[in-house]
Amino acid sequence: MALWARVQQLSGDAMRQIQLVYGVHFPIEVRHFFANWIEEQHWYADFCVSLDSYLLQILTLFKHYFS
Numbered sequence: 001m002a003l004w005a006r007v008q009q010l011s012g013d014a015m016r017q018i019q020l021v022y023g024v025h026f027p028i029e030v031r032h033f034f035a036n037w038i039e040e041q042h043w044y045a046d047f048c049v050s051l052d053s054y055l056l057q058i059l060t061l062f063k064h065y066f067s
Contacts, residue, residue, distance in 0.1 A: 004035035 007018055022028040031038070 003039055004032065008032075 012019060019028055023029060
């Protein structure tokens with residue numbers, strides 16, 4: 001929760017900008033409640049693995065239909 005702890009130390013215009021980013025679709029309270037879980041996720045690594053598997057499927061389909 002290191003990142004969220006730093007965000008909470010912001011004040012004034014910086015904090016208002018953060019609040020605007022979250023808006024009504026993802027309330028800042030939700031971010032606060034799930035801070036630990038959000039920051040523990042390996043978002044980039046999971047995305048790369050998923051992207052690699054999708055690329056493999058695309059190549060397989062391409063070879064099947066165009067070979």
